[in-house]
Amino acid sequence: MPEIFINGQPVQAGKDQTVLQAALAAGIYIPYFCWHPHLSVAGNCRVCMVEVEDGKGGGWTDIACNMPVTEGMRVLTDSETVRAQRKSVLQFITLNHPVDCGVCDKAGECMLQDQYYEYNGEPRASRDPKVHATKFHPLSERIVLDNERCIFCSRCVRFTREISKSHALAIKLRADESLVRASEDGALDRDPYSDNIVDICPVGALLSKQFLYKSRVWYLKPTPSVCPGCERGCRVNLWHRREEWRLRALDPRQNEAIERVTPLENTEVNGPWICNKARDLTQVFQRARAEQAMTKGQPVGLDAALATAAALISAAKRPVALVSSWGSNEELAAFKQALGGRFTAFVKRDCQPQPGEVVEDDILIRADKNPNTAGARALFGDAPVAFPDGTDLVLVWGEGCNFGELPRGAKIVFLNAWLAPENGHADVFIPVSLQTERSGHYTNFQGVVSAFAACFPKKAAVADAEAVFAALGTKAGVPA
Ligand code: SF4
Numbered sequence: 227m228p229e230i231f232i233n234g235q236p237v238q239a240g241k242d243q244t245v246l247q248a249a250l251a252a253g254i255y256i257p258y259f260c261w262h263p264h265l266s267v268a269g270n271c272r273v274c275m276v277e278v279e280d281g282k283g284g285g286w287t288d289i290a291c292n293m294p295v296t297e298g299m300r301v302l303t304d305s306e307t308v309r310a311q312r313k314s315v316l317q318f319i320t321l322n323h324p325v326d327c328g329v330c331d332k333a334g335e336c337m338l339q340d341q342y343y344e345y346n347g348e349p350r351a352s353r354d355p356k357v358h359a360t361k362f363h364p365l366s367e368r369i370v371l372d373n374e375r376c377i378f379c380s381r382c383v384r385f386t387r388e389i390s391k392s393h394a395l396a397i398k399l400r401a402d403e404s405l406v407r408a409s410e411d412g413a414l415d416r417d418p419y420s421d422n423i424v425d426i427c428p429v430g431a432l433l434s435k436q437f438l439y440k441s442r443v444w445y446l447k448p449t450p451s452v453c454p455g456c457e458r459g460c461r462v463n464l465w466h467r468r469e470e471w472r473l474r475a476l477d478p479r480q481n482e483a484i485e486r487v488t489p490l491e492n493t494e495v496n497g498p499w500i501c502n503k504a505r506d507l508t509q510v511f512q513r514a515r516a517e518q519a520m521t522k523g524q525p526v527g528l529d530a531a532l533a534t535a536a537a538l539i540s541a542a543k544r545p546v547a548l549v550s551s552w553g554s555n556e557e558l559a560a561f562k563q564a565l566g567g568r569f570t571a572f573v574k575r576d577c578q579p580q581p582g583e584v585v586e587d588d589i590l591i592r593a594d595k596n597p598n599t600a601g602a603r604a605l606f607g608d609a610p611v612a613f614p615d616g617t618d619l620v621l622v623w624g625e626g627c628n629f630g631e632l633p634r635g636a637k638i639v640f641l642n643a644w645l646a647p648e649n650g651h652a653d654v655f656i657p658v659s660l661q662t663e664r665s666g667h668y669t670n671f672q673g674v675v676s677a678f679a680a681c682f683p684k685k686a687a688v689a690d691a692e693a694v695f696a697a698l699g700t701k702a703g704v705p706a
């Protein structure tokens with residue numbers, strides 16, 4: 227391992243590392259815009275400039291992102307020369323940039339904003355008027371581009387070539403006429419990973435239409451979670467309003483809304499990327515909720531619903547359960563412990579691929595659109611659903627069951643989180659909590675177990691499935 231010296235401090239670098247990588251690994255920050263740890267080196271923003279000492283009182287400056295380490299190398303990351311060069315780079319980058327941080331969605335997370343304050347801090351170098359460009363160019367149905375804010379780092383273009391492989395973007399024209407554009411009409415719409423470019427754009431040039439002007443990022447906080455969109459189980463951050471910024475006068479429903487979804491970087495499952503389906507969880511979690519327990523479509527209290535369900539379970543001769551592949555490992559274990567001895571259980575696929583959705587690819591997206599099929603099968607096996615003759619009760623947990631296909635005459639106990647016509651058709655309906663209201667774990671198809679945490683407290687009128695199973699087991703007198 228080569229030893230190099232950064233600002234006089236000895237650093238053990240990896241043999242194939244660049245100076246930028248070695249410095250960051252040692253906790254020494256060098257600013258960068260175009261460099262990204264998961265993309266090829268472009269070396270075009272020039273802001274990672276460092277000074278290399280030649281050992282004879284002289285030296286030279288060069289970009290750290292493209293400079294391999296060599297034994298004994300001596301690098302200065304914050305010398306007067308370096309600061310002066312970075313200031314020039316920042317002046318150049320902001321020559322035609324609007325610096326409109328006050329109205330920019332990226333404010334608070336913008337690398338340019340941070341470096342502008344650190345290294346520039348002076349009036350614009352040119353007396354010529356700024357060159358203006360398109361402010362709202364629709365790059366796709368999901369993403370809008372502010373050309374004036376683009377610093378041509380090419381991260382977005384490299385992402386579509388190297389990661390999503392859609393080749394959907396390119397930079398056209400030259401100099402101050404340069405523009406990022408779709409390589410052909412609709413190209414970015416066909417990329418199911420397109421929204422990652424909003425995250426990796428180092429400035430506020432690429433903006434998510436879904437999130438545009440919805441909130442300032444400092445009003446929000448991320449809760450670590452797992453995308454339930456398929457059996458990959460990508461780790462995500464669910465962003466929602468901070469307690470101290472709760473809305474009281476405006477629409478208070480926003481206090482319990484997921485405002486945006488971003489990747490939670492990890493090495494085992496999804497690295498730093500997610501597909502667009504995870505971004506759309508903002509709408510999924512906004513679906514109308516079931517908040518009323520019912521027996522035969524008539525509203526009853528939760529306790530009364532539980533008592534009726536327990537009586538049906540006690541009386542049943544051949545009860546079958548369709549357990550949810552959206553249930554957490556904890557909920558599945560609770561079902562097994564409380565009711566597993568009473569029911570013949572099958573794992574149900576709650577969700578199927580939707581029309582127009584990418585069913586499967588060789589990047590992240592998996593054909594099974596449920597987050598915990600593996601966890602459920604580990605406890606209940608993988609036999610296809612088959613109702614034994616004489617089935618007289620079916621406990622349906624979660625979506626994806628066609629009541630018309632259940633054995634005729636069988637009683638139905640239904641647990642669901644969403645408002646749905648089937649709720650009123652069950653003999654007993656029990657509304658249950660959502661992933662955003664409880665914590666737990668899912669096991670993905672590779673056997674990796676990932677945790678999710680609660681974003682909001684559970685609604686008073688709904689129950690946690692874990693508690694429902696424990697109560698039903700006790701009330702129905704099922705031996706533990
Ligand atoms: S849009 Fe953003 S990511 Fe793409 S080149 Fe411009 S600054 Fe870079």
Ligand code: SF4
Nearest residue numbers: 453455456459460501
């Ligand atoms: S690949 Fe699957 S788990 Fe990952 S973000 Fe997309 S839908 Fe969610």
